[in-house]
Amino acid sequence: GQNIDQPTEMTATEGAIVQINCTYQTSGFNGLFWYQQHAGEAPTFLSYNVLDGLEEKGRFSSFLSRSKGYSYLLLKELQMKDSASYLCAVRPTDSWGKLQFGAGTQVVVTP
Amino acid sequence: GAVVSQHPSWVICKSGTSVKIECRSLDFQATTMFWYRQFPKQSLMLMATSNEGSKATYEQGVEKDKFLINHASLTLSTLTVTSAHPEDSSFYICSAQAGVPTLLNEQFFGPGTRLTVL
Numbered sequence: 001g002q003n004i005d006q007p008t009e010m011t012a013t014e015g016a017i018v019q020i021n022c023t024y025q026t027s028g029f030n031g032l033f034w035y036q037q038h039a040g041e042a043p044t045f046l047s048y049n050v051l052d053g054l055e056e057k058g059r060f061s062s063f064l065s066r067s068k069g070y071s072y073l074l075l076k077e078l079q080m081k082d083s084a085s086y087l088c089a090v091r092p093t094d095s096w097g098k099l100q101f102g103a104g105t106q107v108v109v110t111p
Numbered sequence: 112g113a114v115v116s117q118h119p120s121w122v123i124c125k126s127g128t129s130v131k132i133e134c135r136s137l138d139f140q141a142t143t144m145f146w147y148r149q150f151p152k153q154s155l156m157l158m159a160t161s162n163e164g165s166k167a168t169y170e171q172g173v174e175k176d177k178f179l180i181n182h183a184s185l186t187l188s189t190l191t192v193t194s195a196h197p198e199d200s201s202f203y204i205c206s207a208q209a210g211v212p213t214l215l216n217e218q219f220f221g222p223g224t225r226l227t228v229l
Binding site: 033035040041042043044045048087097098099100101102103104 | 143145153154155156157160202204208217218219220221222223225
């Protein structure tokens with residue numbers, strides 16, 4: 001079956017760096033997505049990885065290792081508004097378009 | 112970026128009534144739309160995949176007679192929760208995928224609908 005694991009919660013101070021890990025076991029692989037979701041709102045797209053390596057986009061970076069079934073999302077220069085849930089989602093090859101979501105990591109940024 | 116809207120944003124209904132939720136892609140054509148349900152502090156659970164002009168594909172454990180999905184046009188999909196009960200209270204989110212195939216083929220999410228069944 002599909003299995004996507006990420007930590008439940010992480011706490012960090014404003015200005016710091018936080019790394020959210022995601023490991024997955026899926027039936028094939030056709031891309032990994034990271035989404036940010038504030039409470040009561042829909043997820044917003046942060047990043048997409050389909051090849052190994054690091055993708056950098058401003059304060060956010062995402063890394064993928066397909067051989068290890070592993071990804072991380074790196075949040076730099078944390079701001080209070082970054083307090084949210086971060087969802088790791090994998091698109092298996094046998095389900096065109098469908099995403100399998102992890103349970104989400106709640107990031108709490110403290111002053 | 113692409114915009115997806117949902118209506119209503121929240122709804123309260125009595126047990127036994129039916130509720131319809133609309134999902135629209137505002138500035139692109141979506142051949143595929145997805146419906147998710149999210150309970151508090153849990154992740155998104157895919158309920159069904161909806162392709163324009165064909166029957167929806169439901170995930171295991173989702174009752175197709177209870178959650179009716181219609182995708183009549185390239186910009187509109189509807190989810191009807193029939194004979195709603197309190198356990199159906201949840202946050203329902205749709206997403207839309209553009210028909211033009213790209214490597215990213217990103218899903219664009221609507222703002223969600225909060226359903227409360229009394």
